[in-house]
Amino acid sequence: MEQGANAASDVIARARKVAREVAAPAAAEVDREARFPKEAIEAQRKERLLGAFVPTELGGLGCGMTTLAAICEAFGSACGATGLITAMHHIQVACIVRHGGDSPYFRKYLQELCDKQLLIASATSEVGTGGDIRSSVTAVERDGASFVLNKDATTISYGEYADDILVTSRRAPDAPPSDQVLTLVRKADYTLTKTTTWDTLGMRGTCSPGFRLESKGSVDQILPLPFGDIASRTMVPFSHILWAACWLGIATDAVSRARHFVRTEARKKPGTVPPTAIRLAEVINLLQLMRNNVHDAASECESLMKKADGATDELLSIGFAIKINNLKIASSQLVQQIVQGCLGIVGIQGYKNDTRYSMGRHLRDALSASLMIGNDRIYARNASLLLVHKDD
Amino acid sequence: MKDKIREILRQHGRLSKDVDTLPDDGDLYEAGMTSHASVNVMLALEGQFDIEFPDRMLKRSVFQSIASISAAIEELTSGGG
Numbered sequence: 299m300e301q302g303a304n305a306a307s308d309v310i311a312r313a314r315k316v317a318r319e320v321a322a323p324a325a326a327e328v329d330r331e332a333r334f335p336k337e338a339i340e341a342q343r344k345e346r347l348l349g350a351f352v353p354t355e356l357g358g359l360g361c362g363m364t365t366l367a368a369i370c371e372a373f374g375s376a377c378g379a380t381g382l383i384t385a386m387h388h389i390q391v392a393c394i395v396r397h398g399g400d401s402p403y404f405r406k407y408l409q410e411l412c413d414k415q416l417l418i419a420s421a422t423s424e425v426g427t428g429g430d431i432r433s434s435v436t437a438v439e440r441d442g443a444s445f446v447l448n449k450d451a452t453t454i455s456y457g458e459y460a461d462d463i464l465v466t467s468r469r470a471p472d473a474p475p476s477d478q479v480l481t482l483v484r485k486a487d488y489t490l491t492k493t494t495t496w497d498t499l500g501m502r503g504t505c506s507p508g509f510r511l512e513s514k515g516s517v518d519q520i521l522p523l524p525f526g527d528i529a530s531r532t533m534v535p536f537s538h539i540l541w542a543a544c545w546l547g548i549a550t551d552a553v554s555r556a557r558h559f560v561r562t563e564a565r566k567k568p569g570t571v572p573p574t575a576i577r578l579a580e581v582i583n584l585l586q587l588m589r590n591n592v593h594d595a596a597s598e599c600e601s602l603m604k605k606a607d608g609a610t611d612e613l614l615s616i617g618f619a620i621k622i623n624n625l626k627i628a629s630s631q632l633v634q635q636i637v638q639g640c641l642g643i644v645g646i647q648g649y650k651n652d653t654r655y656s657m658g659r660h661l662r663d664a665l666s667a668s669l670m671i672g673n674d675r676i677y678a679r680n681a682s683l684l685l686v687h688k689d690d
Numbered sequence: 691m692k693d694k695i696r697e698i699l700r701q702h703g704r705l706s707k708d709v710d711t712l713p714d715d716g717d718l719y720e721a722g723m724t725s726h727a728s729v730n731v732m733l734a735l736e737g738q739f740d741i742e743f744p745d746r747m748l749k750r751s752v753f754q755s756i757a758s759i760s761a762a763i764e765e766l767t768s769g770g771g
């Protein structure tokens with residue numbers, strides 16, 4: 299599935315170019331106006347990047363996890379909202395590629411996705427469950443070969459701009475809240491009615507208000523595997539790694555602004571090290587930690603995915619679940635710490651919203667990281683897993 | 691042994707169905723056991739049978755049904771684990 303190293307580096311180079319030339323120049327306006335970064339997504343379509351994770355035989359680029367992480371990092375460093383949208387899309391595509399691959403419906407869908415460069419959104423959170431993705435209130439109602447699925451979603455990023463949506467729900471009206479399935483609903487078959495607004499501190503361009511979703515379709519659109527397995531094998535690891543990669547991009551851009559500031563200071567008085575340089579050394583230390591964390595998790599996940607067969611899938615092990623949860627918690631804290639450190643370095647120039655050293659957008663975007671699936675919820679999950687985990 | 695497993699599921703499994711109506715191979719997750727509840731079931735089984743599930747057994751498929759739990763416990767208590 300994975301292409302050779304050259305091809306992967308070519309894809310990353312194209313992503314970086316789009317990020318630099320299209321996403322970055324629009325970032326301030328996207329943030330200010332809380333508008334969808336349409337030019338950056340359109341440019342990704344032209345480069346066929348929305349099918350990055352789809353196997354080449356279905357028309358995709360056949361990239362692996364480490365390449366996806368590099369793409370999300372590139373967009374995150376140009377515009378946090380574009381980075382997060384890109385990450386969310388690839389997480390949804392990965393669920394379909396990895397768990398719909400044998401179904402004729404989903405193979406055809408993936409070809410269409412690559413052909414038309416479709417953008418997929420996610421509706422997991424629901425009124426009544428918050429960030430607990432492993433429980434649903436609503437149920438998919440089957441009637442012969444068709445279904446009806448309605449949901450009060452608290453947050454659907456780029457809901458209005460997506461082509462299709464992946465939705466969690468209970469398996470059937472008589473199923474308990476934790477017995478869930480994941481269903482693809484198509485734009486022609488759903489209506490979205492906005493129920494709340496999205497005037498937030500940060501990640502404003504993700505355009506993520508609440509919606510009432512009403513949809514129908516054919517039962518082929520329901521992924522066959524129980525959602526619990528899809529979550530452990532794909533949705534959770536891809537989310538934590540690709541979100542963290544996006545946050546790494548935000549931190550990297552903040553550090554590069556701080557670095558430029560310190561160098562400019564140094565040039566004013568050659569021969570003396572500016573006092574802010576020591577704080578720069580400090581944030582670069584944290585950035586290295588964050589980068590190693592993200593890259594290590596991405597490579598490990600990629601190699602576990604290659605190794606996995608039906609019987610032994612280490613992605614399902616408790617050890618891996620704890621690790622991938624720790625990645626999310628640590629990265630969400632580090633991005634905030636790093637950006638705040640950078641603001642301290644550049645001072646008032648960073649506090650202003652209209653200088654080349656502005657840190658407001660980075661800081662506000664970074665603050666979403668510990669809230670999207672609250673860190674305490676994830677700590678609670680790890681605390682319970684650690685009671686039975688034996689490997690120390 | 692299966693009766694003891696049923697008793698533990700009754701106390702800790704938080705199933706939405708009566709555990710007595712569930713066949714040995716009935717899917718516990720479909721019966722409403724959450725992953726959080728499955729951790730409590732594991733801990734109770736470890737206490738009851740004086741065993742430790744090694745990490746390789748801590749996965750959904752092992753805790754999927756009364757039959758699969760019972761097979762895992764047998765493997766651990768027969769000295770073969």
Ligand SMILES: Cc1cc2nc3c(=O)[nH]c(=O)nc-3n(C[C@H](O)[C@H](O)[C@H](O)COP(=O)(O)OP(=O)(O)OC[C@H]3O[C@@H](n4cnc5c(N)ncnc54)[C@H](O)[C@@H]3O)c2cc1C
Nearest residue numbers: 420421422423428429453455501669670671672674675678
């Ligand atoms: C930028 C952004 C984009 C998003 N995009 C989407 C999207 O596209 N689709 C989607 O479905 N959702 C999306 N979400 C929503 C997200 O996935 C979560 O649903 C949401 O962040 C949870 O919101 P909440 O604060 O109401 O959390 P809740 O989960 O209700 O938690 C509230 C508080 O309780 C704490 N808490 C909860 N459980 C425990 C526990 N067991 N132990 C200790 N503390 C606990 C949490 O840490 C938190 O502090 C997005 C969120 C953000 C910020």
